[in-house]
Amino acid sequence: MSEPLSPREARPWLTVIGIGEDGRAGLSPAASAALDAAEAVWGGRRHLALAEPLTAETHVWPSPIGDAYPAILARRGQPTCLLATGDPFHYGIGAEIARLVPPAEIRAYPQPSAFSLAAARLGWPLAETDCLTLHGRALTRIVPALQPGARLLVLSWDGTTPAAVASLLVERGFSRSRLTVLEAMGGPRERIISGEAAGFPQQDIDPLNTLAIEVVAEPGARVLPLATGLDDTFFENDGQLTKAEIRAVTLSALKPFAGALLWDVGAGAGSISIEWCLRHPANRALAIEARSERAERITRNAANLGVPERVSLIEGAAPTALAGLPVPDAIFVGGGVSHPGLLAACRAALHAGGRLVANAVTLEGEAALLAAFGETGGDLRRLSVAKASSVGGLTGWRQAMPVTQWAWTKP
Template structure:
């Protein structure tokens, strides 16, 4: 990093100048320009530099900031700018050496210290500009989470959402203006939320209780996915995800999305995975998007259209799953789009599709797996086994 960066990102707590480090104080003293939210600027009333209030929406402030490139500029941010803060939103527009950061304790650290919680075992999420459903994979009896919220009005809305998804018995610790003279910490239950006049900035620490929880392995309950019967059922889904083998940062193409269960579970495997679901039926495509939103996988991209034409222009995949519409044309197009070392998994139900997969496996290699499942069903006054259609699965690494 350069010894003389023009931009300094200063983390600021609710105690204003009292909590500034010597380095942060010097950066402010030397600054020609200080940019920050109105609330941050009000905490530092004696600034000598030119002050600019950061506009809303946040993105509108980036061009204003870049106009000052080369001048000594300070941007004020809450706590640690790189812990659910504005840091990466700023630095992605800058070159190495143009900036330095001087963080203060994050909201998450202050909340954990106030409650005596261990941060390493607590989920931390920034929900000030994200849907509450991002919390869904983290909710189970005994789990804890600390989340930042947009403002005080968002807190009862969060409580209502927790009640709707079955976690109304959770304890909520509402922490306001942490680290400053206005600090206040109150406790309530989500389902009987009764707090008012909640001041900003605010975060909520959640002691979760209720259910149903999402399991942490592939093959989640079919009932979690709204569907019209077009769904890869739980046992087959578990085997399919095992074959797809998601890794952090990888991108999946889910062709013939149905209910979106494969793509959604791929995304739930790790917070950095990405996925595109391709579905020809518009009603099902809408249902996939809603399922993804409900289960905290709203980063799923849904493309309505028929493969292989709908695959044009999609990001390069690390893995491809074909769950429906297997044909020679489809396999030719998908194989051509599959990069070296990427993985392909295809499930076939019909004899015609099974023959196609057998021929391709003979030519390209990989594994063929025949999946035969049976469930116990009433048979008169007793029980018997009712078999599902067998599924042939081809999995291969190119």
């Protein structure tokens, strides 16, 4: 991607215009005048057709869209226009281009977003509705939002998205959820289709559609709890898994915050990475795992639990695999704690204020944590969990292996 433009005397030259299905008729006089004054216009084929007549040089967005940015930036100072659907700053080109062009050099003329139009059609309060996009994103991205009674508005990738979402809902125990497809809102082709996820109408759907979901959870539905420590059954694993109770304490010790990056060293099933990302939509994790079969399992678990794009896999053995990775806000070491130099490498990788948490169940791992505690301080604790289980015809406590946990914040 191109570098942001350097500051210069502010003079708007780039116009970003949201255009609806009503085309030119829906534009304000100022937006229409800016479009007429532009010498070059970029947009999708549909946008350019809606904006006719145009006298400017026109360009269809390439794929990937970022390939157009150098040519746009090269026109600095010349009247240029970018066309987008609805509100360009809500999952649109506006937010991307504003990272490259100083806002003082941009004029923007947004239209109602698809979310606003859909809420108006349905009578839903937008402030109480989750707004998501599946445009260019994995379908399972909606999984964390599937909460009983929730209302979701989802930007579809194309005409196949509603049926794919309906199938996902049925598979996960939400078959009675109501889906409403709102096609080409605001224009002559507008159409609304509704039905339950089970038996959702099979018909051709316009690629330009927004999907509304009223979530109904059946008994036993796979609802992701909002608390840390998901049940172990949520994760495909080979036994190399931080168990639910220990995971809940570990997440608390890591102290996740919005937009933070985690290194999950010796990630196993990826449970810590995944739950880190579930804490906030902007959180990201790098799952470092040496064994290829576990690496593949992490990818499947991340997809199944709705964070496939935010858990990135680094296949390799630490500390070698840590070289060149982005600086983390926090590091969890769940495997290989006793490997020579690993904890030192993790401490060195953190920025000031960064957080390191390491768990050990072996005597060798515990010795490494005791040494680190003695050298640099921090917090050291032992965690123990016992669960009731059958003992003959009676019930008794069965103790899990105790976990030694060391937590440290870099000065």
